[in-house]
Amino acid sequence: xxxxxxxxxxxxxxxxxxxxxxxxxxxxxxxxxxxxxxxxxxxxxxxxxxxxxxxxxxxxxxxxxxxxxxxxxxxxxxxxxxxxxxxxxxxxxxxxxxxxxxxxxxxxxxxxxxxxxxxxxxxxxxxxxxxxxxxxxxxxxxxxxxxxxxxxxxxxxxxxxxxxxxxxxxxxxxxxxxxxxxxxxxxxxxxxxxxxxxxxxxxxxxxxxxxxxxxxxxxxxxxxxxxxxxxxxxxxxxxxxxxxxxxxxxxxxxxxxxxxxxxxxxxxxxxxxxxxxxxxxxxxxxxxxxxxxxxxxxxxxxxxxxxxxxxxx
Ligand SMILES: Cc1cc2nc3c(=O)[nH]c(=O)nc-3n(C[C@H](O)[C@H](O)[C@H](O)COP(=O)(O)OP(=O)(O)OC[C@H]3O[C@@H](n4cnc5c(N)ncnc54)[C@H](O)[C@@H]3O)c2cc1C
Numbered sequence: 252x253x254x255x256x257x258x259x260x261x262x263x264x265x266x267x268x269x270x271x272x273x274x275x276x277x278x279x280x281x282x283x284x285x286x287x288x289x290x291x292x293x294x295x296x297x298x299x300x301x302x303x304x305x306x307x308x309x310x311x312x313x314x315x316x317x318x319x320x321x322x323x324x325x326x327x328x329x330x331x332x333x334x335x336x337x338x339x340x341x342x343x344x345x346x347x348x349x350x351x352x353x354x355x356x357x358x359x360x361x362x363x364x365x366x367x368x369x370x371x372x373x374x375x376x377x378x379x380x381x382x383x384x385x386x387x388x389x390x391x392x393x394x395x396x397x398x399x400x401x402x403x404x405x406x407x408x409x410x411x412x413x414x415x416x417x418x419x420x421x422x423x424x425x426x427x428x429x430x431x432x433x434x435x436x437x438x439x440x441x442x443x444x445x446x447x448x449x450x451x452x453x454x455x456x457x458x459x460x461x462x463x464x465x466x467x468x469x470x471x472x473x474x475x476x477x478x479x480x481x482x483x484x485x486x487x488x489x490x491x492x493x494x495x496x497x498x499x500x501x502x503x504x505x506x507x508x509x510x511x512x513x514x515x516x517x518x519x520x521x522x523x524x525x526x527x528x529x530x531x532x533x534x535x536x537x538x539x540x541x542x543x544x545x546x547x548x549x550x551x552x553x554x555x556x557x558x559x560x561x562x563x564x
Pocket of ligand 1: 454455456457480481482483494495496497499510511512513514515516517518521531532533534549550551552
């Protein structure tokens with residue numbers, strides 16, 4: 252028996268969420284007295300990176316094919332059988348969310364997505380999940396022998412190990428997919444929103460795309476990703492990849508700075524799990540102030556230049 256972790260690769264590098272999944276997998280494996288094996292499908296990655304975060308073995312399947320959830324799930328299932336894995340950990344990212352149900356079906360496994368806790372094995376195998384867009388938690392007992400767990404990025408500390416682990420090849424190869432990829436639109440040159448520890452976000456109060464240089468400048472100084480409310484991306488002031496909320500991306504950074512965003516319930520659904528929220532709004536009655544840890548009542552066009560200067564200093 253082993254614990255298998257699916258490692259995501261983006262532009263020849265492992266994602267931070269993957270290191271968290273590997274660290275999580277190692278803790279689960281230690282609890283169960285077994286080993287953690289990572290599965291990396293792709294090219295040009297340094298598999299020793301996974302060892303540092305807890306993988307005892309990495310199985311590498313070289314492939315230059317674009318990601319397709321069906322082919323990757325079939326390969327992951329075959330590797331899970333090969334290494335006798337009863338638990339597979341993935342990240343609750345777009346990639347992980349597209350693989351995990353397919354993999355659970357192939358394995359005949361229980362599936363839990365959006366998981367934010369280590370399993371409690373004192374009675375069954377219970378994990379805590381974020382539900383209703385992060386408004387509540389549910390505790391689910393994964394009763395089947397095999398389990399697929401998708402963990403929420405930024406929910407677990409990275410553990411580091413003085414080891415590089417070992418890398419082995421597999422008899423499994425990536426098969427063909429029933430899907431044909433017509434286009435791949437990549438967000439380039441930025442910190443991925445789901446992995447960012449700090450996010451600077453703007454709403455309709457920013458008045459127009461010509462004012463976004465202030466959001467970007469503050470984000471650059473803070474090493475932050477940029478985000479926006481839904482109307483802002485609907486009006487094409489910003490790309491849809493930055494839209495957070497119920498119908499956009501759910502994020503969980505350490506710090507979320509919301510500028511000129513009212514704090515509608517649909518927006519909060521995607522950001523309310525942030526560890527610290529700062530709202531800047533000229534309306535003292537803006538709903539965001541009820542959800543924020545810190546609030547600045549004022550005009551964004553006065554506050555932002557001051558914040559940028561302060562952050563530079
Ligand atoms: C089914 C459904 C799903 C939805 N999903 C999402 C979602 O995923 N994400 C999302 O964001 N929204 C979503 N919405 C829309 C949501 O209800 C709100 O309409 C939206 O979040 C409002 O965006 P906003 O705060 O940028 O704009 P507004 O509501 O227009 O608010 C602008 C804010 O800026 C402030 N402001 C104005 N000028 C300044 C200034 N100079 N300085 C400082 N503050 C200023 C105002 O006081 C106001 O609070 C959804 C709605 C529905 C019905």
